[in-house]
Amino acid sequence: MLKNYQTGMFFDEMMNSDATPKAHYDWFYKLVEKFSDQELSEKHETAQLSFLRQGITFTVYNHEGQTERTMPFDFIPIIIPEEEWGRIETGMKQRMKALNLFLEDLYHDQKILEEGIIPRELVENNPYYYHKQIGGVDIPLDNHIFLSGVDLIRDEHGQYRVLEDNLRNPSGMSYVFQNRYVMRQVYPELFFNHDIRTLEHQISELHDTVMSHAPQKCEGDPVAVLLTPGSYNSAYYDHMFLAQQMGIELVEGRDLLVQNDVVYMKTIRGLKRVDIIYRRIDDDFLDPDAFRPDSALGVQGLLQAYKKGNVAILNGIGNGVADDKAMYVYVPDMIRFYLGEEPIIPNVETYFLSDPERLDYVLEHMEELVIKNVGASGGYDMLIGPQSTEEEREDFREKVLENPRQYIAQPTIKLSRAPAYQKGRMYPCHVDLRVFVMNGKEMNVLPGGLSRVALKEGSLVVNSSQGGGGKDTWILRSGGERDA
Template identity: 50%
Template sequence: MSFNEMKSGDRVREPYKDVLRWIESTDPAVLLQKHREAETLFRQIGITFAVYGEGGDTERLIPFDIMPRIFTANEWSKLERGIKQRARALNAFLWDVYHRGEIVRSGRIPAKLVYQNDAYERAVVGISPSHKVFSHVVGVDMVRTGPDEFYVLEDNCRTPSGVSYMLENREIMMRLFPALFRSNRIMPVDNYPSLLRKTLKSVAPPKCEQEPTVVVLTPGSANSAYFEHSFLADQMGVELVEGRDLFVKGDFVYMRTTRGPRRVDVIYRRIDDSFIDPLCFRPESMLGVPGLMNAYRAGGVQICSAPGAGVADDKAVYTYVPEMIRFYLGEEPLLNNVRTWRCSEPDDLNYVLANLPELVVKEVHGSGGYGMLVGPAASKKEIEAYRLRILADPDDFIAQPTLALSTTPTYVDQELAPRHVDLRPYCLVGEKIELCPGGLTRVALKQGSLVVNSSQGGGVKDTWVLSN
C-alpha cells in the first residue's frame, strides 16, 4: 500500500488542507480551464524534452500537473540536512579519488569500480579546483514511502537537468492560482539563478584578479536541454556560449565579443566530458574548446562541474555513499539508500536472477528511465530477454526492490487521482552549500506506473515547501 501524501484514511494531512478546501470549492470547469491554460503557457514558453529512439518528431511538450506537492517546514529541514551531508561526502570522494585515493587504499570501495569506470577521467588526476569542489550542482533523486521515510534512489553530480522546469512550474502556478499563494506561506524558488551565479563566482580560480566572468557553455540549439541552458544563462545575466565562441591563450580562456576578447573565469558547462576539449578527449569533437583542459589544470579557469565528476553518478558507486559519509565526515547517514544488489558480486547476481519478476534492474551508467526493467510490470518474455543481458555483462547492472512510491493528488482525465512521484532537489556547492527549498517533482501520469521520467510518459508538478 503506497503512502498517500494528502490523506491518511479519511483524514487530510495538515499541509494539504488549504489546497483541498480550494479544490472542493472550485467549479470542475474552472480546474479544466486552468489545466488547459497551463498547457498553453508551456507551449508558448517552448518547454519541451527529447524522446530518443523514436521516429517522427522527437520533441514533446512536457506534461504539467496543476496540483502542487507540499512539504512542511519540518519535513524539508530533515531532507535539507541529509542532502547537504550527501553533497559534502560526494565531493570529498571526488577529491580523494583524483588525488591519493584513501578510500580505495582503505578497502572501503573496490579500486576497479573507481579506476576502471568509464566516467573516471585520468586527465583530471591531480587537479585541485577551488574549495576542493568537483560537483557544483548535485541533484539527489529521492522517493518517499511513509510519513518519515525517505530514500535516495541515485545521485547526479555532472549536470543534473530539470531546474528550468522547477522554476517555470512555480511561475505558471503563481500566474494561475494567485489566491493559493496569498493564503499559504510558500518558500520561494525564484532565487535559484542568483544562488547559482553566487556559487559559480565563489569558485573562481585563484588567478582571477577581478569580478569573475561566468558563462554557460552549451553544445548548441540542437541539444535536447538547450531551453534550460539559455534559460539559466538569461536568468543569471551571463553569456550563453558555444565552443566556437571561446579560445585558449596561455593559461587563460577568452570569449570572442564585438569589443574584442574578454577573459572567462568560470564555465558552467553543459557539455559531456568527451566533447569538452578535442585536444584531451575526443579529437573529432567540434563542440568543445581546444586547450581548455590545459587552462583548467593551470588554474586559469574553473569548469563547473569538473570533468570526471560523473564517476560519482555510477549506480554501483551509489551503493557506497553511506560508507563515504562515515569515512570522510565521521557521521552516520541522515538519508538512507535503497537496498541495492550489485550484479558484479556472485551472491547478489544469483539473488537477482532468481527474483527478477519482483525487482527493478538498472544499467549502472543508465539514465532517463531507459534500459531498465520493472519486474512486476514486465512480461515473461521481457524478463527472460533482460536475464540474458545481465548474464552477458553482470558488472553493468544493479537491482533494487520495487518500492511503494508515495502518491500525491494529480489532475488526470478531468478529475483528481493519486499518482506516484519522486523528487529531485538541487544542492549548490561552492564556498557555501545552498539548497533550493523545493525541487523538481516528477509524476507518473499512468495509473499504477512507477516510472516518472518524462521520456517514459511522466510529467512534472510544482513543489511547495511551507515556511511554517
C-alpha cells in the same frame, strides 16, 4: 473529485488511508472541493497553455528520431511542512559534503581506497574515472560539485530514501522556477494567504555560487559562460533559461578558443577572457585533444587551461565516478569515513550483479525487482520487473549475463503517490523529488525542488522522456496561513 480517491497500499502525499486529507493539506483540499469541474478544467488548461506559450520544451529521442514536447504539468502541488523539509535539507548537505570529499580524495591522496572502504577495482574500472587527465589538479574551493540534483523517493512507510545522485550535469532546475510561475497564475490567491517559501532569490544564489569559483589567476571581475551542446540537446531550454536569468553568455564550443592556455570567448569586439565555464557538455566531448578526438562540441586545449588553473569548469571533470549507480551503494560508507556520521537519509537497498550469488538471486526473481544499467539515466536501459513481459525479461537476462558488472538491482519500492488532475479527473500517480544543492563558499538547498510525476496511470517511471511530468513543490512554513 476526491470523494472516490483510493490510496491503496501506497503512502499518499496528500491523503490519509481513511480518505481524509493530511493536516498540512487540509486547507488546499477544502479549496479544491469548492471548485466545479469546469473551473478545474480551466485551471488545467491555463497551466498547459502557459508552458506552450513560453516554449518550455524538451526533446525526446526514440527509434523514430527526435520529438519536441512541452513539459506535461499537473497543478496539484506537492506540499512539504517546513519541519520535514529541514531534515531533507540537512540530509542533502551531509551527502554532498561527503561526496565532494570523496572526489577530492580520489583525485589526490586516495585514502578511502588505501583503507579498503571502497574496492579499488570499482574505481579504476569505472569509465567516468579520469585520474590520468586530472589527478593532482587543484581546483577553486576544492569543490567538484557546484550543482547536484539528488532524486528522493518515499517508500510505503513515508520514509524518504535517496534513489540517485546526479553530479555531472543535473537538469530540470529551470522547471522549478517555471512551475512556480505557472502556479501563481493558476492559484494567485494562495500565495497571498499562505506562507510558502519563495524562490525569489535563488537565481541570485546560483549566480553567486558560479562566481565564487573564480580561479586564483583571475584578474578583476570574473567572466562566466554557460557552455551548451546546442539547440538540439534535450535540455536546451534549461541551458537557455539559466544563462539568461543569471545574466551570463550562452555559448557553444565554436564560440570559445584557447590561446597560451587561456580561454577566450569570440565577441564582435574581439576576444574576451573567460574565467568560469558552467558546462552542460559531458566530459568526453569537452576537449578533442584530451578526450574524444571526434568531438565537435568542445574546445581544443581546454583541459590544459583547466590544469594550469586559468579556468574553472563546473561541475568538475571526472564527477561521473561518484554518481555511478554502483558507487551509490558506498555513499553511506563515505559519510561515515569522511564525516564520522550516520546517513540522515538512507539509500534504497541495492544488489551488485558482479556478485555471483546476487546474480543468481536476481535472475530467479526478475519479475520482482528493478534492474538498471549503472551508466544509463533518464529511465533508459532499465527493467521494472512487475510491469515487464516475459519477452522483455528474457532480453534483459541476456544483457545482464553478457556484462553483469554493468547492472545493479533494487527491490521494487512502493513509490509514494499523490493526486494528479488529467483528462477531467483526479487519480493517484507515483511521484519523486529532485532536490537541487548549490555549493560554493557556502552550501544552499533550493527550497522545494522538482517534483516529478508518472502521469501514465500505474506507471513507476517519472522521467519526462518516458511520459512523466512535473508538479510545483511548496515548503509550507510553520503555521501555514498568513494573517489577513
